[in-house]
Amino acid sequence: MTSRNFRPNRRSVLGGMGAVGLSFGLPGTGRAAEGTVNFYNWDTYIGETTLAQFTDATGVKVQYDLFADNEELFAKFRNGNPGYDLIVPTNDFVERFIVADLLEEIDHAKIPNLANIDPAFADPAHDPGRKYSVPYMWGTIGIGYRKSAVSTPPTSWADLYTSEEYAGRIALLGEPTTVFQMAFKLMGKSMNDWSDENLAAAEAMLIAQKKNITAFAPDNGQDLLLAGEVDLAMEWNGDVLQVMEEDDDIGYVVPKEGTMVWEDDLCIPKGAPNPDGAHALINHILDAEQGAEIADFIYYATPNAAARTLMDAEYTENPAIFPAGEAMEKSEVSIFSGQETLAKIDAAWTRVRAAG
Amino acid sequence: MEHYRQNLRAFAAFFVPSAGWLLVFFVVPLAIIFVYSVSETISLTEIKTTWTFENYARLLEPEILTLFWRSLWLAGISTVICLCVGYPVALVIATAPAKVKPWLLLLIILPFWTNLLIRTYALLNILGTRGRLNGLLEWIWTQGDRALTFIGLGAYDLIGEDFEPITFLGRWSGVIIGLVYVHLPFAILPIYASLEKLDRSYLEASLDLGAGQWRTFRSILLPMTMAGVMTAAIITFIPMLGSFLTPALLGRGQVDMIANVIERQFKGANELPFGSAMSLFLLYVTFIILAIQSFAASRGSRRGIK
CATH class of the missing domain: 3.40.190.10 (Periplasmic binding protein-like II)
Structure with missing residues (x-):
């Protein structure tokens, strides 16, 4: 699932670069000023205006970098957080991060939009009780x-x-x-x-x-x-x-x-410079309208039940999704x-x- | 010239930055890799230094030896092709009119202005079964088939019933083409340099004294430019041996070389000690090759054609 580049016009060579182990995304070290969230995500795996709307609403800037695969993501964090606040590992790698004690606990009180998530995703085997992860796509x-x-x-x-x-x-x-x-x-x-x-x-x-x-x-x-x-x-x-x-x-x-069946989760790595900002961004992504915009753009299955109600049948009844x-x-x-x-x-x- | 002890300050001004650079970016990383190579992975994030040689012993596993051997012969064949293609090209440039020469050299260097990754993607586009090269071959085949039909031999399928595209990607041929393409300039330039330095009167003398073109090449030109050829061989062979991108993309997972296994140790396998041992082994092989070369070069210059 390296290149999540769904729309052809959004395609870039970056997915391919990552596929062979090169990634030119600079870690956000030293740039974690007040009011910046360092978000490390897959290529083309967010809505077109999701992050801009977050900045408009909260004034918090988003430094957005891309990784190409889970193995690269883990390799970057195994010797310490290079400066990110929010990462998106896949379920078995979420487990790996938990076992390696590299994730911060999620404060559910700071994410009211968790209520939008389908209850079927509340207690997965890889993270019982969702202590460290918030479901993003599956x-x-x-x-x-x-x-x-x-x-x-x-x-x-x-x-x-x-x-x-x-x-x-x-x-x-x-x-x-x-x-x-x-x-x-x-x-x-x-x-x-x-x-x-x-x-x-x-x-x-x-x-x-x-x-x-x-x-x-x-x-x-x-x-x-x-x-x-x-x-x-x-x-x-x-x-x-x-x-x-x-x-x-x-x-x-x-x-x-x-x-x-895999699931990608939003997680906050240990040593995140701006955990509050990360919680705010998670909450923004879990918003029903934002979630619908993201899912409509990247065409992966969303666990956001509230977002699904806003979407058309071409998405919600697509057997490939x-x-x-x-x-x-x-x-x-x-x-x-x-x-x-x-x-x-x-x-x-x-x-x-x-x-x- | 002054002895360095007489001007310690000037000496330090030159020595400290370069020694510091070497220390920070060469000695220290290499030392870390060495310590890793004699360590054990004990958990996802922890490595314990136990001074074990187990990681080196694992190099003798048959699949690792197979991949080392494959890297050696792929790099070897590609080096020979680079030399065989590079020598005539260097000769053409060296003998070209002075006005044309810089332009020819520019053409050789030009590909370096494009990132290696982009050039490799271009090769993917050219070498695919539906790529440009097979497109050209298919066009030639179609013309040939038409010509045969025209002269009444169409029914015999002399060149096959249908055009069969040649598979390069995922085969040795594709990886060798890629390795040669990427490293050819490194072969041409040192050979060109040694040809430039050559005194042409030796060649004239040889021809005047009755030796043929081939004999002149074999007995005069080649031995006198051997240093350039050796340099070309070394600086193409060594990077080819550790080549990662070319087999990863053009080999399509079917023609792995040793660097592809090393990469996996640092990512998926999470076995930094084993990856370090393999990296160092590759480094030792490189040192041995360089030692042999400098030994041969010093013997050659003693025996020398002077």
């Missing part, structure tokens, strides 16, 4: 595909992981955790069961399939799909929605074995697996990447 991973290039639409992760049918036309994500987890789903296992047998089986599956895979895309699978370089791409739903708007021939499906049915019932949330598992995952991933 989504799924699925298969984006070119309708005219497939005889029947793909329905299973097997189409990507084991089938010969689409040899040379497949892009997988370049992120090891997710790629292994979807292999686990295909094997009928829980995606949070990192047993050695599961990992070894998934590794063997990927090494065998590697010759049929065109790219382990650093989150530009949707671009490869749009350019016609591949016909099937494992991608984050919002990224596929983005290219579906440019090209009617592209579809999105959540495979029948189920998928990962709010998927339903059996596949969703089999879906899971990724749980942070611990440092030792990270090393294990990387070793297996290196063997996959070195093969062939």
Whole structure:
């Protein structure tokens, strides 16, 4: 979910830069003057006027920087906060930040607009009681595909992981955790069961399939799909929605074995220079109208129930944004697996990447 | 010239800033990396220095050796191509009229005015299966197919029934093209410099005395510009060995080199000690290459063609 650049006119090369580990966003160190909130977010993951309206309403300026992926975000904070007040990690990374004791507790009293959030999001497994996080957006991973290039639409992760049918036309994500987890789903296992047998089986599956895979895309699978370089791409739903708007021939499906349901959260890192400003900005983002403007622009699913009531059916009834049915019932949330598992995952991933 | 002890103040004025720079931006970071490389990851954010050699032992895991080996031979082949392409280009520039020479040199240097990332994205656009290069090849194929049909051979599919685009991205070929493209100027410039310094009368003498063009190149020109060729080889090979961006983008995750694994240790794997050990190992390899080169160079100059 590296590049959240939904609208084509908003696209920048920055997502791609981040995808290969470069990011030119300067940390806000030393600029945290009175009345500035340093907000560190994904690319194109906010409404067009959300931040300007916040400054107009409160007089607090927003210093807005972009990061490209969760791993980069964590790497920047592991040795201390470089000067940010508000960050947007994904649920399993929220857990990672909590385990590493890098997050400030959220003061619910300062965020009255929390009442707008769908109660289903009140007590998630990754942050019981929402002590450290406020839900921002959620989504799924699925298969984006070119309708005219497939005889029947793909329905299973097997189409990507084991089938010969689409040899040379497949892009997988370049992120090891997710790629292994979807292999686990295909094997009928829980995606949070990192047993050695599961990992070894998934590794063997990927090494065998590697010759049929065109790219382990650093989150530009949707671009490869749009350019016609591949016909099937494992991608984050919002990224596929983005290219579906440019090209009617592209579809999105959540495979029948189920998928990962992820959630990005607003969090205040320890050592934030302006926690009050961060709370005020969270409250502003959670406002019903602001939330609707953001969701309408970035086209990810919002947990803001009040905002959803303000939006049209094209958004609220879009199956690619709010998927339903059996596949969703089999879906899971990724749980942070611990440092030792990270090393294990990387070793297996290196063997996959070195093969062939 | 004065001995530095006689003018300590002037000496200090030059020495302190440069030594300070080296200390802060070279020695200290390298020392930190070294300490990391003999440490253990004990939690998400904590690293404990235990003076272990485990991280270095992990370099012997087969997949790491495979990736080191792949980096070596990809960089090796690309270096050879750089030299083979770079030498004639340098020769053309060196022998060009004085008026044209600066313009040719400018053309070589011009790509540096564009960021490497942008140039690599341009290569992605050119080398894709639906890219410009395959577009050109398809056009040539179509013309050929038409010509064959015109002379009545169309039914035999002599050049294939349909145009088959060539896959570069995600293959060794694409990464090698990228490495050569990025590093070629570094090969041309030192060879050009050594050709410039060369006394042309040696070549005339060789030709006058009956040696052919090839013999003159092999026995006179090449040995006398060998220093430039060696420099070119070193300054293309070493950065290629640690190349990150080119395999990351053009290799599409199918042709990882060692730098891609190192990057993951500092991000996803969160294994700074192992990443540090690999970085240092790459540095040691570089030192060994440089040592061999300077050894060879000193032997060469002693034996020397004078």
